[in-house]
Amino acid sequence: MSTAIVWFRRDLRLTDHRALKEACAKHDCVIPLFIHHDDDSSWPLGGASQWWLHHSLKSLSDSLQAKRSQLILAVGEPLKVLTQLIADHNVSAVYWNRDYTPVRVKNDSEIKATLRRNQIDVESFIGDVLHEPWAIQNGQGNPFKVFTPFWRVCVRELSNSPPPLSAPRHVPPCPKGVSSRKLNDLMLLPKLAWADQFEDHFIPGEEQAHKKLKKFLSNSVRDYGERRNFPDQLGTSKLSPHLHFGEISPRQVLAETVKQHGEEVFQKEYGAENFIREVGWREFAIHVLYHFPHTHSKPLDERFNQFAWRKDSKALRAWQRGQTGYPIIDAGMRELWQTGWMHNRVRMIVASFLTKNLGLSWLHGAQWFHDTLVDADLAANSLGWQWAAGCGADAAPYYRIFNPILQTERFDPDRAYIRRFVPEIAQLPDAWILKPYEAPTDVLKAAGVSLGKTYPLPIVDLKESRDRALGLWKAARSEQ
C-alpha cells in the first residue's frame, strides 16, 4: 500500500489536474489536501476572495465525495501540516501543481527540499499557465516586458503547451482516520452581510466554470471585440475568478475555444481572438511577476521609485466608497463593493482617476482591489495597476488620462450602468447624469438631486488635476 498527498492550492478542480492524475495513477491511497494558511503577510487573502474560496472548497469537496474520496482541510504552516500527515499516515509521496507567485515559489522550493531530505517523493507539475514562465524568452534570452512580442511567442509555441487532461476515472480512497477541519472552521465567510449579493452574480466551482465558458462561447464570443467595452452589457466571460482559483485552467479555456471556433481564433478579425488575447494578458501578468518578483509592491520602471504620490486619506476613502462626485467612477466602485467584481473598462477608468486625477499611489488601488475583488490575483492586479499608473510593463503612455465624462458618453451611451449603481441620480436626464455638477438647478430639482447632500460634489477638478498629472509624469519620465 502506498499513500500520496495531493496538495490542492489554487487548482480547485478534478479535470486537467496533473498532480491528481499522477497520484491516482501511481498510488493505492490518495489524500486530497487543502491547507488554509496566509503565507504572504503583505497580501493576505482578501475578504471577497475568502468568500469565493469557501464556496469553491465546498464544490471541490462535493466532487471528491462523488468519487468516494474526501477533501481534507487543514489550517497552519504547510510544511508542518504536511510533515504531520506524512508521519501519521505513512505517506510516501507529495504532489502539487506549481504556483508562480513570489512567496509561493520561495516556500514551495523550501518545502520540496525539506521533504526530499526526508526521503519523500515530491513532484510538482506545470501550473495554470500555457507555458512555464521560464520557457518563454526574447531573442536575447531575457523575459519579455512588452505584451505583443510575448504573446506572439506563446502562440507560436502552443504545440509545446501540454494538452488539458481529463479527470481521473478513479480516485483511490483516502486512508481511514485522516482528520479534517470543518469548512466553517476556516472562518472564510465575512461576519457582516457584505458578500450577500455576490451569490446573485457568481456561483463558484468547477462545474459552473465550464458551464459559463460554454455559454459564453456559444452566445457572446462573436461580438466580444465590441461588446466587451460596454459595462452595462453582459459582453465579457466573467471567468476571471474561476481562473484565479483554478476551477478551470487556461489550457482548457483555449482548447474549448478552438474546439468550438476552429483555428481561426488566432486571426485578428474574430471576436474569439480578442478573448484568447485576454487569456494571454493573464499569462503575461504571471510571466512578469515571476521574473520581476518585486513588482507587486514596487514599480517595474525604476524612475517611479521616488514618485511624489499625494497622501489624502479622505480622497482615498471617497474613491473606495464610490463618493467622488463623478458618476462613472462611483458606479464602478459600487459595483465592486456590491458584486465583488468590476467591468474591465471601468477598472481602467477608476484606476486612471485614482492615480492621475487624485494623484494617489497605485498601491492603494491595488490593495483595495485585492481585498474586494472575487478575482483578486496578485499577478494580474499588479500588472493592471502599474499599467494604469504608467510605471509597469507595457504601461500606458504617461499622457493617457481617461476623462470620465467622455468615457461615459462612449461606453455607457444610455447611462444604464450609472443608473443601476448610482440610483440617487437615476432621475437625471442622459445629458446631465454623467456630470450632475454642471446640471441646471431646475433639472437637479426635478430629479430630486441635491448636490453635496444626496450626491457629492466632485472631489477634484478634472482639468486642473489632468494638467498637474501631465507635468508630474513628464518629469518622472525624464529622470535618469
Next chain:
DNA sequence: TGAAATGTTGGGGCG
C-alpha cells in the same frame, strides 16, 4: 485600451 490643442478644409453668410 486617450484627450486636448492645433491645423486644415470647405460651405455659406455677407459686405
Next chain:
DNA sequence: ACGCCCCAACATTTC
C-alpha cells in the same frame, strides 16, 4: 461676382 470671415467637421499633432 468676389473676397473675407466664421465655424463646423475632420485631420494631425502634442501632451
